Amino acid sequence: xxxxxxxxxxxxxxxxxxxxxxxxxxxxxxxxxxxxxxxxxxxxxxxxxxxxxxxxxxxxxxxxxxxxxxxxxxxxxxxxxxxxxxxxxxxxxxxxxxxxxxxxxxxxxxxxxxxxxxxxxxxxxxxxxxxxxxx
Numbered sequence: 101x102x103x104x105x106x107x108x109x110x111x112x113x114x115x116x117x118x119x120x121x122x123x124x125x126x127x128x129x130x131x132x133x134x135x136x137x138x139x140x141x142x143x144x145x146x147x148x149x150x151x152x153x154x155x156x157x158x159x160x161x162x163x164x165x166x167x168x169x170x171x172x173x174x175x176x177x178x179x180x181x182x183x184x185x186x187x188x189x190x191x192x193x194x195x196x197x198x199x200x201x202x203x204x205x206x207x208x209x210x211x212x213x214x215x216x217x218x219x220x221x222x223x224x225x226x227x228x229x230x231x232x233x234x235x
Contacts, residue, residue, distance in 0.1 A: 114155055125155060168235060169208060175234035176217065177204035179226050 113125055129151045138147040180200045188196055206213045218228070 114152060117159065120159070128154060128158075171235045172231070173204045173208045175231050176207050176221075177201055178234060179221055179231065180204060180217070183221070183224050183226075 113122055116122060116125070132151050132154065133147055136143070136147045136150065138144045177200055180203060181197070184196055184200055185193060203213070203217060207217045208214075221227075221231070
């Protein structure tokens with residue numbers, strides 16, 4: 101029952117999300133098939149599952165990273181609002197919100213700005229653990 105099974109080394113590609121590469125999927129699939137060297141039908145089914153699950157794992161890692169980035173920025177924005185909007189006149193709040201949102205965006209992409217903002221937050225008692233808790 102576990103006789104060799106001849107097949108082309110292919111499986112249908114997954115539905116790709118924006119930004120995903122069919123070429124990267126195919127390279128990963130080839131590497132996994134070469135390493136596992138399936139011969140029987142059951143081995144091929146398992147190998148295809150390994151390929152699909154490996155692709156899903158990579159996809160979820162990217163998603164997790166993007167979510168943490170997004171919510172990290174939102175946590176910085178919320179913390180800066182708590183600090184910067186205290187005792188600010190109501191007529192200045194809209195401009196302050198825009199400025200805070202811009203600073204939070206810059207915090208995510210500019211290491212120098214991130215160090216400055218982190219230092220400023222630390223003076224008010226917000227360390228990385230406090231920010232990570234908000235994330």
